[in-house]
Amino acid sequence: TGESDATVTNVIVASHYMNYGGYDNLKIASSTPYPAIGIKMGVCEGDSTLISILNKGMDAISQKEKSDIMNKWITVQYEHGxxxxxxxxxxxxxxxxxxxxxxxxxxxxxxxxxxxxxxxxxxxxxxxxxxxxxxxxxxxxxxxxxxxxxxxxxxxxxxxxLPPTSLIDEKIEKNFVLYLPKDIVAGDFYWMESTVCKESNNELNFIAAADCTGHGVPGAMVSVVCSNALNQAVLQHKLCEPGEILDKTTDLVVERFERSKEEVKDGMDIGMVSIEKISDTQSKIKFAGAHNNLWVISERDDIGATSNKYELESVSKSLFEIKANKQPVGKYEMRKPFVTTELLLEKGERLYLYSDGYADQFGGENGKKFKTKNFKNLILNSIDKDLNAQKEVLLTNFNDWKGSYEQLDDVCVIGIEI
CATH class of the missing domain: 1.20.5 (Single alpha-helices involved in coiled-coils or other helix-helix interfaces)
Structure with missing residues (x-):
């Protein structure tokens, strides 16, 4: 075919073909174990003169010159496998x-x-x-x-x-009850009962705003005990004086709780009044309270009972505060008989019973309590409104003041106009 993949030859022949024969694609891959072939120069046999000349010429060439000649004419590059x-x-x-x-x-x-x-x-x-x-x-x-x-x-x-509002409206023509439980059930409650005065044979209407220990379910359980005790004091024991009613209620509540194996000091704060209509223009009011005071609004300078007078320059009427006993209805070591305060109120004058939930509510810009003073100012500034309108004022103000704050306690406020 004229083609070959490899050949075995001496370096001199290979060098000649690679350098001068045009076979530039040949490469020496490796040496062989065969004996080395030296470089010789051939002459005609018998030509001793030429042999002598050549030998002398060869001897005259130094080893370096021989190496240079060899490198020039017989130069190959091994590319080992x-x-x-x-x-x-x-x-x-x-x-x-x-x-x-x-x-x-x-x-x-x-x-x-x-x-x-x-x-x-x-x-x-x-x-x-x-x-x-x-x-x-x-x-x-x-x-x-x-x-x-x-x-x-x-x-x-x-x-x-709780007495139905229809019963309260029947017995007391002009009134409102603002009742705002903190939870589904409440420790605050309002109470009403009617009886006949033994002395005058007139109808006596008792109404009260009460605040029992705690709120929610515990407060509600205490409120049931206290409400039943109030009913017993009026209906069974036939008591007509608010102070005596609270004394008997205290006895009944303490007796009820003493049945427990553990000491129970729960009870209630309360403000109670009895209303006896004397004439078309006057009513006899008797008040007794446990911590919760009575507020009376009147244009008079004196309402005929010991009280603290509170006024605003912009309002012609004054607020008279009748103090309650500083003790609860319940177990109390320094217990004293509850004091009954009697006064005559004229037609158009108003009285207010309340628990502490309204004044103690946190709110406003700084998250502070509303306080009793502001509560009094609110009552006086809205005194010219009818009771239903005044109730809306109190409700709106409470919600505005509370804002995003949680309701702190139950709220109960009762307003009555004679």
């Missing part, structure tokens, strides 16, 4: 890299499997926990519904002890 040491080194490095890659892959694969397994286990635990939480949530929601149902039922029971 595969270097096994180098191949081995590359193979070892490559194998190490491959082993490292496979080792890393194996390591990370096992680690990933462990991580997947761990996460799956965690997900299973989380799923189990979620299922458990869901189940507990259902149980709690069910219990919460039961509690709420019980509280709502307690509300209906508490509403049953």
């Amino acid at each position: 595969v270097d096994m040491k180098k191949v081995s080194r590359i193979a070892i490095i490559s194998a190490s890299v491959v082993l490292f890659i496979f080792g890393s892959f194996y390591y990370w694969n096992r680690k990933l499997k462990k991580e997947v397994s761990r996460r799956k286990e965690a997900e299973d635990q989380l799923r189990n926990s979620f299922d458990e939480i869901t189940e507990q949530k259902k149980i709690i929601e069910h219990k919460s519904e039961e509690v709420m149902d019980s509280i709502k039922y307690a509300k209906r029971l508490q509403e049953a002890i």
